[in-house]
Amino acid sequence: MAAWAEALPQPVPIAVLMPVFNPKPEWLQAAIDSVRAQLYPHWQLCIADDRSTDPRIQPLLEAAMAADPRIQVVFRERNGHICASSNSALELVQAPWVALLDHDDLLPDEALIWVAKAIAEHPQARLFYSDEDKLSPAGELFDPYFKGDWNPVLMEGQNMSSHLGVYATDLVRRVGGFREGFEGSQDHDLVLRCSEQLRREQIVHIPRVLYHWRVHPQSTAGGAKAKPYTVQAAERAISEHLQRRALPLRQISWTPVGFRAELALPELPPRVSVIIPTRNGLQVLRPCLISLLERTRYPDFEVLVVDNGSDDPATLQFLAGLEQQGQIRVLPDPSPFNYSALNNRAVNHASGELICLLNNDIEVVDPGWLEELVVQALRTGVGAVGARLLYPNRTLQHGGVLLGVGGVANHAHLGWPGDHPGYFSRAQLTQEMAAVTGACLLVRRSHYEAVGGLNEEQLKVAFNDVDFCLKLREQGLQNVYAPAARLIHHESVSRGQDLSAEKAARFAAEVDWMQQRWGDQLPHDPAYNPNLSLDNPHFRLAWPPRVERWASS
Known part of the structure; x- marks a missing residue:
């Protein structure tokens, strides 16, 4: 690694920005030493001492300069x-890139060389961020955060970029540097303002732990309670960011899992067409429809029940009664079961601007579920939106879809307690995901039709939702997981499990088709991390490692 750096014909200098005020001298010395130990020698350490009152700090800094x-x-x-x-330190910067380092944290010795390599490989980029871990009082490293690629919706809930953040110096200066009044969340505010000036591909994630965040009673590494003013600063940063993006923010709130930016519906909410395929299954269909009709608060929605050949008299009577009352429309479709085709044909009968695909074994529990999905679907650039689905025992059935896990895809946090924060709060925070389940999926009708709906040829039953979401991504749209929309999913009760030889063969063919069609994307989920396992959906470390070791070529 060091030989690569020495051999560079035009090495890119990187400045490390360090504001200092009364740290423990031994921690400050360790932070400085971690910069001096970098394998990449082309750095500049820019320190601003904020008039520390500890008499040991100035001599330490003077000795470091000497x-x-x-x-x-x-x-x-x-x-x-x-x-x-920080702005005073920024005035010292002569390098084209600036990395942020707190006065009590550490950089591993390979941090800046990985950054330099990323700069060389991504000449269009203007902002980089890496994975991070924490440093205990005993000097042990723990709690690594293996992040996904740039996720602007998740940034509204947490500063997922955080450490190590590396910015183009001219970009930081252009946006005005660090804004006074945002102390404690100044880096969150900075990255939001910088991101507004950039295209998505100009923000690059380096999937390496390049920062050790020291945990002590005064550090937010142990939680926001250490510095409660950071919450107010972050709320303001997120609120102003959403206002600059002209998003209809209703309110922003904080819990220990992160922030929740609640968006408002337009004055005239668009009509939603809820499409529910079914065949008999009254034991799940009745609570599905009754809870949908009685508990949903959304002001304008229609319910289209696609009857795929029901022959149970009780089911037929129940549907006829609701249709006579004008509460639903029944679309008879006795064709062989093809989940994709049933939904596609129903869309042709829908009158809504938005389409909600809903399984017949979903039960509504929260009145605002549909509002939560709609406000996300109305964002510019959003494709499909999925809900947080719980099993009847209140464990998590769906928290977004992870590509590649288990072969094709699996549900994030599957089987975790329904109220668990998840991996770094990701089960509870609104965020972009590569895909969401079709068991409860909302999308603009125009987007649905633009990608040809669900694949009714190769994916009649399984993975049609994942394929649909990936087709939306091909159109430049992003899919969103909205956990504030919470429903119960009595999964696969209505049609049973696929156990027959015929169904097993069909499933194997659908797996094969997905791997042929999307095989290059499945192991590279942008909302997942290549350091994490594809064996299970629980955000565990991959073994053997999936991340390649250093290669200088």
Whole structure:
């Protein structure tokens, strides 16, 4: 690695920005030493001391400057807090790239060389971020956060980019540097403002742990309670970001799992056509339809029940009664079971601007579920939106779909307690996902039709939802998991499990088709991390590793 750096004909300098105020001297020295130990030698350490009152800090910094000409320090005349101090350090920066390092944290020795390699491989990029872990008081590394690619919706719930953040210096200066008044969440505010100036492909994730975040009572590494003012600063940063993007923010709230930005419906909410294929199954169909009709608060929706050859008198009587009352429309379709075709044909009869695919074994529990899906689907650039689905025992059935897990795809956090935060709160935060389940899926009708709906030729039963979501992504749309929309899913009760030889053969053919069609994408889910396993949906470390080792070519 070091030989690669030395051999570069035009190495890119990287500045490390470090605001300092009264850290433990041994922690500050360790932070400085971690920069000096970098395998990549083309760095500049820019330190601003915010008038520390500890008399040991200034001599330590002066000694660091004397020991290495790449270290520069400005001693501020008055204390201005972290944003003002960071801006003072920014004035020292001469390099085209700037990385952010807190005065008590550490960089592993390969951090900047991986950044330099990423800069060389992504010349269009203007912002990089890496994975991170934590450093315990005993000096042990723990709790690694293996992140996904840039996820602007998740950024509204947490600062998922955070450490290590590396920015084009001219970009940081162009947006005005660090804004005073956002102390404690100044980096969250900065990355949001920078992202507004960039295209998605200009923000690059480096799937390596390049930052060790020290945990101590005054650090937010242990949670926001250490610095409660950080919550207010982040709320303001997210609120202003959404306002600049002209999103209809109703309110923003915080819980220990993160932030929730609640968006408002338009004054005239668009009509939603809810499509429910069924064949008999009154034991699940009745609670599905009754809960849908009685509990859903959304002001304008129609219910289309696709009757795929029901012959149970009780089911037929139940449907006829609801249709006579004008509460549903029944679309008879006795053709051989083909989930994709049933939905596609029903869309032709729908009057809504939005289409909601709903399994007949879904039960509504929260009145606002459909509103939550609609406000996400109305975002510019959003394709399909999926809900948080719970089994009847309230464990998680669907928290978004992870590509490649188990071969083709699997549900994130499958079987976890329904109220569990999930991996770094991702079971509970609204975010982009590569795909969502068709058991409860909302999409604009125009998007549905643009990609040809569900694949009724090769994917009659399984994976048609994943394929549909990937087709939306091909159109430049992003799919969203909206956990505030919470429903119960009595999965596969209506048609039973696929156990026969015929069904097993059909499923194997659908798996094969998915791997042929999407095989290059399945192992590379943008919302997952290549350090994590494809064997199960529980965000566990992959073994053997899936991430390639250093290659200088």
